[in-house]
């Protein structure tokens with residue numbers, strides 16, 4: 001029987017995940033479909049029940065449900081517990097389990113680009129769903145210091161309770177850093193601009209945007225103009241998908257030329 005997979009979120013219409021997973025299903029001769037499902041919060045229990053009843057084989061979870069889905073699951077992986085963020089759900093031994101593959105996605109995107117962050121300084125902008133995963137990944141990569149800012153300060157104060165080593169900055173303040181990561185939703189609309197001034201930075205920095213659509217946000221365009229290195233969120237998306245696919249199918253899909261050619265314009 002054809003296995004059914006979904007990405008659930010709201011909004012979810014721009015997600016590239018169906019294209020990626022359906023490509024890999026075909027490449028590996030797996031009889032499965034992967035579709036988008038825009039849901040409201042009240043539908044979360046139903047979706048989880050469909051997994052429990054084997055009507056759905058697995059789901060990815062995106063904004064704004066990565067934390068909200070947790071109470072409905074039977075079990076969490078260690079990383080999902082640590083980050084309180086679930087992006088991949090499936091059944092193991094009759095239990096509906098939530099896992100987090102965003103940490104892997106973020107780490108692997110850096111490794112893919114030969115970006116070494118050991119003993120470096122990171123500056124994260126935002127406090128949304130993906131931030132705990134980024135913090136966890138940066139710590140795993142032996143970062144020296146993490147600065148964090150957010151428009152709403154109280155949200156980063158909450159994150160500091162769990163990660164006391166974080167250094168909090170007021171909105172608009174900047175600091176010396178090696179890598180700055182936009183983890184806000186500012187940039188999803190082409191004209192969006194983060195109101196933090198990154199002009200007059202010394203040396204080459206790395207600007208990382210977790211947004212992949214549009215591929216060149218204002219944040220990244222300014223980095224390019226300033227002569228800095230820059231990377232959007234597409235590789236993170238690809239690697240989190242790769243790990244989710246491995247969890248579901250026991251098979252790590254190839255990131256070969258054919259694959260990158262297939263998604264290069266998305």
Ligand code: ATR
Nearest residue numbers: 064126127128129130150151152155183184185186
């Ligand atoms: P969620 O919080 O549901 O996970 P998200 O899209 O992952 O949603 O996160 C939204 C992030 O973008 C937040 O850090 C938010 O800042 P606030 O906590 O102050 O709301 C940030 N954000 C959204 N619009 C913004 C704007 N116009 N300027 C600055 N930050 C913004």
